[in-house]
Amino acid sequence: MKYLTPGPVHLPEAVIQATARQPHFHRTEEFKKVLRDVVDKLSKVAYGTPIIAPGTGTFAVDMMVYNYVNPNENVVVPVYGEFGERLAESIESRGANVYKIRWSIGDVPPPDEVEDLCRKIRNVKAIAVVHNETSTGVTNRYIEKMQSIADSVGAVLLIDSVSALPAEPIRSKVDVIATASQKAFLAIPGAAILFISREPRSNYPIPPSMNLHKYLKMLPRSETPYTPPVNVIYGLSASLDHILSIGVERYHEMHRERAEILYRDIKLEPVPKKHYIRSYTVTAFHTDKSKEIISELRRYGYVIAGGMGEIRDRSIRIGVMGDITADDLNKVVEVVNRVVDR
């Protein structure tokens, strides 16, 4: 089976080989060297200090929220799909006051809307944004603009880039990014990754497993406070070598080209309403035949995903991350169109 999914994605063989080994004891010099090397490589794909913790994307998002948001603070969250709802849920669980800007499925609110709400509410301490809304295949390409809005209202910017980085880069410094190993980073699930460009600001208690101060204290020694996801880190080392050998810009272009094949050739309406916000990591299309398409593709050896949230049974999602080829994409197009034409 080949996985054209929103993640975990189809891994390069070298990553699987690197992962499948006896783990080091994490306090040894051998492992510290591996961790140092992976942190150095992560520094080449995004701005900020990289932090690796055991967990998936949800943990990375919670860790970001708990370290940067205090109970009772005002937080603005644009919501345009399931992962925006989950981001808001995480912030609510911290006891903060969440102000959602709900936007229609397949679109993102223009930055002006976010700025207006921040000015109306006043005393906004954080703006939290999903970079790539995996449930609808929509990318928010206003991240840099969001940072200037956050700066102008004195808020911290929190980005969930779980299904975007490093295939969809963030080209300038943003306060905090949360992501994970199993999507465009091309490794197995298990590493929650943060890129931080701003000191953690929460002054309320934080569970030790997600307390960034503990991680930052150990980082200069290339250690983590608790056992890190050792084998995921071996895989990440190999996948980052692969990504860096391609180059971050080319890696982005490569995903754009892959996604364009699907947007151009599949005879279904993309969920994103505008070209500018079409995701280059996870494509999404409206269809009433999602079940038939998914099972027909399985017969040809391809796994794709159904819809989520409001359009759960009325859409499909096809990921273009991972070790896939143009031939795979063309085959997927052919099979999807055959079911559509039936």
Ligand SMILES: Cc1ncc(COP(=O)(O)O)c(C=O)c1O
């Ligand atoms: C945008 C986004 N945020 C958060 C998550 C949650 O990540 P995980 O399922 O790895 O916990 C996902 C997972 O698909 C995601 O796509």
